[in-house]
């Protein structure tokens with residue numbers, strides 16, 4: 001991608017030079033710079049104040065050793081990260097990703113995106129992100145607990161309810177947050193809102209589990225409505241089958257759509273009569289099994305190995321909710337050829353720059369993750385408010401607090417900028 005603005009193109013060159021071997025971070029920065037070109041042309045004051053130079057350098061980056069003992073009594077060592085990206089408008093806020101692909105470049109790209117997403121919520125939250133190359137898949141509860149406790153044994157000294165409030169992300173759900181919160185409490189002797197996504201019995205918020213997926217559908221419905229359309233009677237394909245995907249599927253179905261496909265990192269299921277979400281929840285949330293098990297109960301559905309094939313299924317609306325760069329140019333072209341007219345991102349940066357170009361060239365309604373998946377961190381912000389006030393709101397109270405007015409603004413501003 002070539003930037004026309006000389007200042008932005010020089011700053012991108014310097015950023016690439018300074019962050020070698022971190023392609024995801026560079027991709028995220030380049031994408032934002034491209035959208036900011038018209039702004040920078042008009043706002044010399046931002047250039048003079050070095051705002052963008054500050055934006056491409058996190059305030060603090062912490063890397064630490066995470067030793068833990070597996071079920072065979074062997075010591076394992078993982079690497080932990082916390083990137084405290086920007087605290088200009090509030091405490092650092094952003095999830096913890098547990099996945100073997102995690103390295104500094106992934107955590108920096110996620111932290112960078114989080115800065116913009118959090119400010120779009122209109123809540124006072126800065127941006128941060130953390131994680132580890134630990135893989136919770138296939139580990140026993142005891143192994144996950146020992147890893148999480150060791151992770152927090154280092155992280156606790158860097159976080160706090162007014163300084164940095166981590167949450168869940170890929171591989172980090174209520175179980176992992178529970179182990180981390182318990183260890184934080186034990187180390188500090190303080191019961192504070194230092195993590196969000198907590199269990200309901202100890203400071204969690206109703207609606208947090210559903211928030212990212214539901215928020216994605218609220219955003220998408222708003223975007224569709226602004227264009228004279230809706231979810232009703234539409235065919236929807238959703239990648240992933242984790243927290244975001246499951247609750248996006250639930251809300252899309254409630255809004256009248258038919259969700260026909262879901263995936264995991266090994267393959268995808270296609271159920272033309274509409275996926276059985278109760279069974280998916282049982283498989284993924286309770287039994288922690290693979291998506292291919294779905295066809296053992298639903299023999300009419302198909303399971304296909306590999307991830308990218310899911311985008312060849314004809315659909316009206318695609319909701320990528322798995323991981324970064326899961327839709328490339330070729331997949332985007334197939335989606336468009338098959339009649340898909342809306343792509344809204346539940347995952348962070350799931351579309352490559354070339355895929356985004358295909359959406360825009362073909363008039364696809366496109367909801368970038370920074371805005372479309374902000375529902376999760378919004379309810380995390382509301383969980384922080386409830387913890388500070390020592391209150392628990394009902395689901396309806398939380399759901400009603402979604403920033404209604406700003407949704408349309410978000411759609412408009414992002415469509416204007418891309």
Ligand code: NDP
Nearest residue numbers: 169170171212240241242243244264265322323347348376
């Ligand atoms: P989960 O760990 O709950 O689920 C992730 C899902 O994506 C799993 O089904 C996983 O399959 C699948 N997946 C992972 N990697 C790949 C891959 N390479 N190809 C296909 N599928 C893959 O994570 P979340 O649902 O919480 O997060 C999903 C995305 O949403 C991430 O990008 C995250 O950053 C983003 N997000 C999450 C928020 C939240 O509140 N949780 C908030 C905002 C954004 P498998 O089990 O095989 O690994």
